[in-house]
Amino acid sequence: MTPKTFAFFPEAAFGPALNSVGIAQAVERMGHKAVFLSDPGFVDVYKGYGFEAHAVNLSAPMPPEQMAKFWEDFINGHIPNFRKAPIDQLDNYVKECWEAIVDSAKWAEKDLPSVLAAIKPDVISVDNVILFPAIKQYGKPWVRIISCSENEIEDDAIPPHLSGMSETDTAGHAAFRAKFHEVIKPIHDDYNEFLKTTGEDPYPLGQFFEPSPFMNLLLYPEQVKYHRPEPLNPAQFQYLEGCVRQDAPYEVPTFKANTDGPLLYISFGSLGAGDTDLLKRLITLIGTTRYRALVNVGDYKDQYADLPDNVLIDSWYPQPSVIPQVDAVIHHGGNNSFTECLYFGKPAIIMSYVWDGHDNAMRVQETGHGFRSDRYEWTDEELIAKIEACLTDADMAAKLATTSAHMQSQNGQEKAAKILVGLTE
Template sequence: MSSTGGPLRPLTVLFAPESAYGPTNNCAGIGGVLRRRGHRVVFAAEASWKGRLAPLGFEEELLDLAPPPEQPQDAGQFWKDFVRDTAPEFRKPTIEQLSTWIKPVWEELVSGARYCEPQLKEIIARVRPDVIVEDNVVCFPALTTAGVPFVRIVSCHPLEMKGEHVPPPFSGYPAGDRSGWDGFRAEYDRTHRSLWSDFDTWVTEQGARPLPDLEFIHEGDLNLYVYPESADYTDARPLGPTWHRLDSSVRETREAFTPPPGPAGGGALIYFSLGSLGSADVDLMRRTIASLARTPHRYIVSKGPLHEEIELPPNMWGEEFLPQTRILPLVDLVITHGGNNTTTEALHFGKPMILLPLFWDQHDNAQRMAELGYGVRLDPYRFTDAQLHGAIRRLLGDTTLRRVLTEAGETIRARDGVHTAADLIERAATG
């Protein structure tokens, strides 16, 4: 049965998420709703995710984005290593990161798309999907040439849907000051034009339609993006009728979470996470933890993939992985890298944020939260104790902001993004 109560034949839905926790969790949340409605849900997942999706009730079709490593890797290990090795670039202004970090990321993404194209075609031939859903930032031609509806999900910041009257993506520039926009766009064109042109040629050679100018992915027959209306750019950057906003996309989880008997001390309870990738910068994790240890509050810390190298003081408790959506309702404040998942989930539960952006769209999220007054943006490598501690005091003491965010969270949760997405995907597949 469909969500509207009418009969609906079982569909085969193929999800193709980026090999990172944010997009994969987003697809798992939507896929879980579809599976419970009786549909067959298959994941075309990068090989390091083997065995992680099947326990959730999904079929796994694994693929490689590069020649397989000699030893098995943890889920998403490639990008964790990439971030760890390139972390010094995060200290640069965003316009300088275009050539030294953003372009290398695009190069890796493009290389992966080229490498796995034959594998994807074989998977599609085996699975025979009724609809294909991609949550990634780069085009995989096989997904758009399969002869079935193609759904694109944008689970990065909505500036990735560009517009003349909104800041350029990856810049972290303010919406109210256009002085740097043209220069940033010109530098993006200079650093990316050749890469994009070569990729566009290859995409068309695979039988797909040409890419839009300087875009590395097509729009879909249906396009979904994850961002609350209260923080969106809807007036400045209107979108066409194929685009639909999901105010949040929070995966339903049965993982139980019981707050630990510690951490020691009093004060507020604060969640600290730099995400599965940002936490690979162990020096930054240690520096931030040392500063937070000098406050009167308690912390739950997502330690990330290099958790064994991170020691926590008595006022903190943490593990490598934590059920974030179980923890957020319990805390008073979130300290985050500004990844789209954590940012939208914090808003989903009505929590103020301190944002320490590192790369990609994290600068855009941090800037947006700061200019809307929902949080404080700090430089992760240059903040002082006075700045971090002052931001904590201000946000914890702002009762007006807490009321605003509580009401915003109630609205976001009522819009039920995962079920909305499932409805739209069903409609795309059958319409």
């Protein structure tokens, strides 16, 4: 077997990045080489896992620490918008995100041809929500990875991406799509003008990417998939059943109080950690209960003082090693947190604030694997009731056990690696 080179180009966020790391590890276990194309701010993440990584500017060049601060400030500046319903985030947070995403595609086109020429990949995998024309035009198979909610692959019969709506709310679906198209049109027109300069055909309104003709990999497991009238063609779409990566072992520290109490894990991701008021409210509440809690506070550890004896905080946790040891999770609905809870059979309460978190929150509740919760409009009694249900609901526990057993039997990383290698044969 002649070793092949597989390039991965995830979005500059830890969810897509770490999912691609897991697949890349499986590719290398098969005797091939995995390399990363990366926003400059994430190059060291991939190098930390032992991979070769090549910077691709997705914005005006700036030092990595300045780039990290840019996105942190972007999210923190939108905290007031996190109180809004998903449809009411379209003309603020979502609009500004798409403006930045389109700009990133324009910047990437400057670097990608030379980087690809240097790497000479045999297959390129892209985990993003927008087309990078140079990848499509490189002349080798390219794969689209959908690590967000599976409704990123649209179907008029299921809730629109980012809407957080129930499958049955068809009137809501129509209203959301109409407003999304209204808000996005100027940005979409600009993107189509850019596509024209690269020789690509324009996309229909609202579409910024297309399914790959070679293969598309979706993280969603069978038990939470949407009910599509026409299932996605398995020759072109494959589900990875969570594709959970391995991480460093973790030993739960000894708490000063409630040493035998149920253990919770609370995390809103690296960017959501800036919502310190909400995390402090949760910590204060947990301090009055019989539970213990591990809380991910990101880069804001110095803002916390006088913690309850049944709460421990840290700037980062190896989630795939932590979640198996806890009894329930409160998180933001990011797709890694969403799938890791399902993979390990742990009930979740999702307090979403942006993007696919809204869709994942609705799916966890509609499929009986946990609860969605308003991010701010909840009482202590309401949240405690949800936590107690997560700990005691026998039907939910049985459903989670079935889903976990299914996902763990599938080995999504190895499945993905075999699919990618198969494209070179």
